Amino acid sequence: MTAKLIEIDLSSEVPAYAQIAGEIRALLVTSELRAGDPLPTVRQLAVDLTVHHNTVAQAYRILADEGWLDLRRGRGARVLPRSRPAGGGGDKKPHATFRQQLRRLLAKAAAEGMSPEALAHQLKLHARDVRGWLKGEA
Amino acid sequence: MTAKLIEIDLSSEVPAYAQIAGEIRALLVTSELRAGDPLPTVRQLAVDLTVHHNTVAQAYRILADEGWLDLRRGRGARVLPRSRPAGGGGDKKPHATFRQQLRRLLAKAAAEGMSPEALAHQLKLHARDVRGWLKGEA
Numbered sequence: 001m002t003a004k005l006i007e008i009d010l011s012s013e014v015p016a017y018a019q020i021a022g023e024i025r026a027l028l029v030t031s032e033l034r035a036g037d038p039l040p041t042v043r044q045l046a047v048d049l050t051v052h053h054n055t056v057a058q059a060y061r062i063l064a065d066e067g068w069l070d071l072r073r074g075r076g077a078r079v080l081p082r083s084r085p086a087g088g089g090g091d092k093k094p095h096a097t098f099r100q101q102l103r104r105l106l107a108k109a110a111a112e113g114m115s116p117e118a119l120a121h122q123l124k125l126h127a128r129d130v131r132g133w134l135k136g137e138a
Numbered sequence: 139m140t141a142k143l144i145e146i147d148l149s150s151e152v153p154a155y156a157q158i159a160g161e162i163r164a165l166l167v168t169s170e171l172r173a174g175d176p177l178p179t180v181r182q183l184a185v186d187l188t189v190h191h192n193t194v195a196q197a198y199r200i201l202a203d204e205g206w207l208d209l210r211r212g213r214g215a216r217v218l219p220r221s222r223p224a225g226g227g228g229d230k231k232p233h234a235t236f237r238q239q240l241r242r243l244l245a246k247a248a249a250e251g252m253s254p255e256a257l258a259h260q261l262k263l264h265a266r267d268v269r270g271w272l273k274g275e276a
Contacts, residue, residue, distance in 0.1 A: 104160035
C-alpha cells in the first residue's frame with residue numbers, strides 16, 4: 001500500500017485518526033489490501049499525510065482491535081486474514097447507524113449543491129460495486 | 139420540530155455539534171423542516187439531548203452560516219427560505235467528498251457485518267428517496 005491510496009481532509013470535522021482508519025478499512029473491505037500485505041510504518045505514513053505519528057498509531061490500533069491488522073513489535077503492520085462478521089445474528093445496530101449516517105451524508109451533499117440525480121447515480125453505482133467487493137466470501 | 143426527530147450518539151467519533159447539525163440539515167433538505175418553522179431554543183434542545191448548550195449553539199451557527207437558519211437574538215431560531223445551490227457551476231469538490239465518505243461509510247458497515255445485499259438494498263432505497271426530497275425545486 002502506498003500513502004497515495006489514502007486521502008484525508010485536515011479541515012474536516014472528523015478526526016484525522018478516524019479518517020485514516022476509514023480509508024484503510026475501505027481498502028481492506030474491497031480487498032485492495034489483502035491478508036499478508038504490509039502497511040507503511042507509522043512514521044512513514046505520518047510523514048506522507050503530514051500528521052503526528054500518534055495519529056497514525058491510533059488508526060492502526062483501531063484496525064488491529066477490529067481484527068484487520070497484526071501490529072507485532074518489530075514486524076511492522078501486516079494485514080491479517082479476517083472473515084466478515086456473520087451479521088445474521090440479528091444485530092440491528094449497524095443497520096440503523098448506516099441508515100442515519102447515509103441520510104446525513106446525502107443531506108450534506110445536497111445542501112452543497114449536488115443534484116438529486118447525481119446523488120441517485122452515485123448510490124446506484126455503489127449498490128452495484130458493493131456486491132463485487134465481497135464476492136467469493138459467501 | 140421536536141428533539142425526538144434528532145438522534146445523536148455521544149460515543150461516536152463525530153463531534154456532537156456536527157451530529158446535531160447533520161441531523162437538522164437532513165430535516166431541512168428533506169423539507170421535514172420548512173421555511174418559517176421554529177426550532178427549539180438552544181437550551182431546550184441541549185437538555186433534551188443531554189449536551190452542553192454551547193454544543194447546540196455551535197450546530198445552530200453552522201446552519202445559520204449555511205443560510206438555513208435565522209438566529210436573530212430574542213426571536214429564537216427559525217428556518218429561512220433557502221434554495222439549493224445551483225451546483226451546475228462545475229464545483230467538483232462536493233462530488234469527490236461525497237464519494238469518499240460514502241465509500242468509508244459502506245466499508246465501516248460491511249466490516250461490522252452488514253451484507254452486500256443489505257447495503258445494496260439501502261443504497262437503492264435512498265436513490266429512490268433522494269429524488270423525492272428535492273422535487274418541486276427544479
